[in-house]
Amino acid sequence: xxxxxxxxxxxxxxxxxxxxxxxxxxxxxxxxxxxxxxxxxxxxxxxxxxxxxxxxxxxxxxxxxxxxxxxxxxxxxxxxxxxxxxxxxxxxxxxxxxxxxxxxxxxxxxxxxxxxxxxxxxxxxxxxxxxxxxxxxxxxxxxxxxxxxxxxxxxxxxxxxxxxxxxxxxxxxxxxxxxxxxxxxxxxxxxxxxxxxxxxxxxxxxxxxxxxxxxxxxxxxxxxxxxxxxxxxxxxxxxxxxxxxxxxxxxxxxxxxxxxxxxxxxxxxxxxxxxxxxxxxxxxxxxxxxxxxxxxxxxxxxxxxxxxxxxxxxxxxxxxxxxxxxxxxxxxxxxxxxxxxxxxxxxxxxxxxxxxxxxxxxxxxxxxxxxxxxxxxxxxxxxxxxxxxxxxxxxxxxxxxxxxxxxxxxxxxxxxxxxxxxxxxxxxxxxxxxxxxxxxxxxxxxxxxxxxxxxxxxxxxxxxxxxxxxxxxxxxxxxxxxxxxxxxxxxxxxxxxxxxxxxxxxxxxxxxxxxxxxxxxxxxxxxxxxxxxxxxxxxxxxxxxxxxxxxxxxxxxxxxxxxxxxxxxxxxxxxxxxxxxxxxxxxxxxxxxxxxxxxxxxxxxxxxxxxxxxxxxxxxxxxxxxxxxxxxxxxxxxxxxxxxxxxxxxxxxxxxxxxxxxxxxxxxxxxxxxxxxxxxxxxxxxxxxxxxxxxxxxxxxxxxxxxxxxxxxxxxxxxxxxxxxxxxxxxxxxxxxxxxxxxxxxxxxxxxx
Amino acid sequence: xxxxxxxxxxxxxxxxxxxxxxxxxxxxxxxxxxxxxxxxxxxxxxxxxxxxxxxxxxxxxxxxxxxxxxxxxxxxxxxxxxxxxxxxxxxxxxxxxxxxxxxxxxxxxxxxxxxxxxxxxxxxxxx
Numbered sequence: 001x002x003x004x005x006x007x008x009x010x011x012x013x014x015x016x017x018x019x020x021x022x023x024x025x026x027x028x029x030x031x032x033x034x035x036x037x038x039x040x041x042x043x044x045x046x047x048x049x050x051x052x053x054x055x056x057x058x059x060x061x062x063x064x065x066x067x068x069x070x071x072x073x074x075x076x077x078x079x080x081x082x083x084x085x086x087x088x089x090x091x092x093x094x095x096x097x098x099x100x101x102x103x104x105x106x107x108x109x110x111x112x113x114x115x116x117x118x119x120x121x122x123x124x125x126x127x128x129x130x131x132x133x134x135x136x137x138x139x140x141x142x143x144x145x146x147x148x149x150x151x152x153x154x155x156x157x158x159x160x161x162x163x164x165x166x167x168x169x170x171x172x173x174x175x176x177x178x179x180x181x182x183x184x185x186x187x188x189x190x191x192x193x194x195x196x197x198x199x200x201x202x203x204x205x206x207x208x209x210x211x212x213x214x215x216x217x218x219x220x221x222x223x224x225x226x227x228x229x230x231x232x233x234x235x236x237x238x239x240x241x242x243x244x245x246x247x248x249x250x251x252x253x254x255x256x257x258x259x260x261x262x263x264x265x266x267x268x269x270x271x272x273x274x275x276x277x278x279x280x281x282x283x284x285x286x287x288x289x290x291x292x293x294x295x296x297x298x299x300x301x302x303x304x305x306x307x308x309x310x311x312x313x314x315x316x317x318x319x320x321x322x323x324x325x326x327x328x329x330x331x332x333x334x335x336x337x338x339x340x341x342x343x344x345x346x347x348x349x350x351x352x353x354x355x356x357x358x359x360x361x362x363x364x365x366x367x368x369x370x371x372x373x374x375x376x377x378x379x380x381x382x383x384x385x386x387x388x389x390x391x392x393x394x395x396x397x398x399x400x401x402x403x404x405x406x407x408x409x410x411x412x413x414x415x416x417x418x419x420x421x422x423x424x425x426x427x428x429x430x431x432x433x434x435x436x437x438x439x440x441x442x443x444x445x446x447x448x449x450x451x452x453x454x455x456x457x458x459x460x461x462x463x464x465x466x467x468x469x470x471x472x473x474x475x476x477x478x479x480x481x482x483x484x485x486x487x488x489x490x491x492x493x494x495x496x497x498x499x500x501x502x503x504x505x506x507x508x509x510x511x512x513x514x515x516x517x518x519x520x521x522x523x524x525x526x527x528x529x530x531x532x533x534x535x536x537x538x539x540x541x542x543x544x545x546x547x548x549x550x551x552x553x554x555x556x557x558x559x560x561x562x563x564x565x566x567x568x569x570x571x572x573x574x575x576x577x578x579x580x581x582x583x584x585x586x587x588x589x590x591x592x593x594x595x596x597x598x599x600x601x602x603x604x605x606x607x608x609x610x611x612x613x614x615x616x617x618x619x620x621x622x623x624x625x626x627x628x629x630x631x632x633x634x635x636x637x638x639x640x641x642x643x644x645x646x647x648x649x650x651x652x653x654x655x656x657x658x659x660x661x662x663x664x665x666x667x668x669x670x671x672x673x674x675x676x677x678x679x680x681x682x683x684x685x686x687x688x689x690x691x692x693x694x695x696x697x698x699x700x701x702x703x704x705x706x707x708x709x710x711x712x713x714x715x716x717x718x719x720x721x722x723x724x725x726x727x728x729x730x731x732x733x734x735x736x737x738x739x740x741x742x743x744x745x746x747x748x749x750x751x752x753x
Numbered sequence: 754x755x756x757x758x759x760x761x762x763x764x765x766x767x768x769x770x771x772x773x774x775x776x777x778x779x780x781x782x783x784x785x786x787x788x789x790x791x792x793x794x795x796x797x798x799x800x801x802x803x804x805x806x807x808x809x810x811x812x813x814x815x816x817x818x819x820x821x822x823x824x825x826x827x828x829x830x831x832x833x834x835x836x837x838x839x840x841x842x843x844x845x846x847x848x849x850x851x852x853x854x855x856x857x858x859x860x861x862x863x864x865x866x867x868x869x870x871x872x873x874x875x876x877x878x879x880x
Contacts, residue, residue: 508862508863509762509862511863512862512863512864513762513764513768515863516768516772516863516864516866517764517767517768517771520768520771520772524771546771549767550767550771553764553767556764557764694814695814695815696814697761697762697763697788697789697813697814
């Protein structure tokens, strides 16, 4: 066992000795630590590509792997996107009499956009036969790094005369934005360098603070604009919103790396890769919309849009190739990157030209806004270019004076221009808001106008309709009136006809009798002559009696016809009487008695109860006494006729009764004549006031009494006559006459003091 | 020949009796008189009197001539009297209605007694 252990130990020793042999680069001699030395020249370091990224320090420090370290050559060691890990080997020797204070920086992978932050570095230092390790690099979470401060320098002191062997394993993130990187070893050492770096660290902090504030403002502007977009739906606000968001996030790059997202750097690096590309794209989209290039310079706008989109697509295609065909992409990555930077600069150039072109034609108000916004774009464009140039040619172009001043003050300049941009844009927003408001107000006014017009129109329509309707109505009214007139005319004609027929009938009958009886008498007289010639005296006497009887009939019927004609004449002169104040009570009482005795004279067995209920307060009524007397008499005659007719029917226990009543009804004097006779049947109720209508047998009534009464009461006296009846039981005629108080009556009875 | 004359004018009786005094004297014609439609019905139905002719006025108070005509035409199946209506001149409406109700003849006032006499003599008896 002992032997075995001895052999093993020997082997180990042998292997260990073998690791530092062969192709170590010559040691870099440190003569001074006051100078700033950025890089170790390529002659002093060797490198090894770790294809799989799985090699360990033991493997690389021993053969056979260790033998593969070689010096960097531009042709063979071009950066390969497929290889993510490199090993570097170099030696340092302190030739000074005191210890050299050195900060081991990162062996950088430099690329256009994102600087040198995208790697993880492990340093292996060989001291006292052991490996000391230290981790640093921009992709390590903050807590894990052994580096110094923000710049991650591994601090080390190399003793006088000490020769230090260093291995550095560096793996880079194949970032979305890492296009065409360069390989070199970057050492910052000496105390002064560190001091400078600390100063820049301080600045980083202050930048982080003011960038955060700026981000806050930009983020607010983004939200504000987004809100505006959702209200007015104008794309400009959406573009601005996205633009300032990208701008804000871009400004947060360093602050996120070192402060806010320093524990999640890899995640942030990937996200930022996308944002970086959008940061080149969105400002142009926004600007096109803001300057209204599409309407002002449509062709120019087309070109700008095309170039901008090409730039975006080109960048994205590059990233896609890095992800999918990294090895192949590496072979033309340089050319790709070159064209990419050309496109970038073309976009920037076009943007600045756009400003100039639009500025010439813009209104003064727009000019101010453009002037305010332009610096931000200028700084964005130029800054972009300078930054690229600075990174590309930093070793050549870095200098003092203006460039350095710009570099120092860059953040402030950018901040200032952005503030101007936000202010200017807010002003623009306000103007637009006012314009929109005006537009809305105008729209509202237009709507109102339309509404009014509509109302006016409707009103006119309505008026027209009303007019039409009115005309229609007028026409119908006229038609109606003429029809009515015609009706009245025809009614008049009808009643005239009726009357004529009535007259004819009524007069015809008595006239027939007159004619017939006179004819007969003529015959009888002839016969009488014959009889007398033959001396037949008794026959002659008989004939004479007949002749006398017939003469009486002739006289009777002649008088009858005469009475009818007189009644008719009454009709025609119904309105011609003179009115005087009359005591109705006295008249009514008189007529009642007169009428009753008239009937009694004809029929001695007739007996009826008569009553008069007269209102003693009834005033004098102005009337044509003769005519009104005729009316009352007529009504009383009818009443007695009715009770007599009923009495003749021989109803048991029937007691004929006729009564008159007078009373004052407001401004009317009322006369009621009531009988308990036959009453009036409902069938003839509507005919009773018609002329020549009668229920009496021929010769007994003319049928003119009630019609005449009606005419006298209504037309002559302005009163009314109504009937209240029940067939077989009673009939009651009610006359109402207006009481007119006459001055002469008062004068007749003056109240003398 | 039995003739019933219906008219509300009472003097019609005297007129007929004197106009037809020869026919009456010789027994050719026998006149009865009713002064309303009701009286005529009473005479014909109530008193079961017969008539070859009913000569009726149309305008009468109470039952008028047309009502009487309708009644007679509706209720007398056998020994139906011939009904002759008399009314004022030119009363077409009543004429039409009377014809519709089955009047046998129509005379207008003033009556032409000669014509009436001829009609009543020539007219063969019906029913």
